[in-house]
Amino acid sequence: MKTQQFTVVDPLGIHARPASQLVAKATPFASSIEIRTEEKAANLKSILGVMGLALKQGSQFTLVVEGEDEEQALAALTTLITEMGLAQ
Template identity: 50%
Template sequence: MVEKQFTITDTAGIHARPAAILVNLASKFDSEVNIVHQEKKVNLKSILGVMSLGIAYGTEFKVNIEGTDEEDALRELESMMQKEGLAK
């Protein structure tokens, strides 16, 4: 399992558009991909789950991934969040 902590840098937080981008990217991987925020853990492949967290600007969250392609999944998710200005 791999895990990394991020901080939201987008002033709008994780709203519909970035949530959809995250879900679409996470869905490409076979590994189990979860996002953890304030002790709540949801499947990053579920847009409703991601939106239910209400992650706002400046908030910290973790992504944990377990499976055969976990390293690739973490690398691509991190790259996408930085490129979109969503999190660092």
């Protein structure tokens, strides 16, 4: 299992467009990928789950990746999140 913590820096938070990009990036991986806050968790392969977290600027979340391609999945998602300027 691999994990990585982030803090949302985008003033708009993680809204529909970046959420859909995250889901699109996560979906091809075989690993289980969750996005967790202190209160909730969601499957990163589910747009409704990600949107349901309502991540706003300043929110903290952790990606939890477990499976055969967990290292590649976490690296790809971390790169996407930082390149889009969503979180750090």
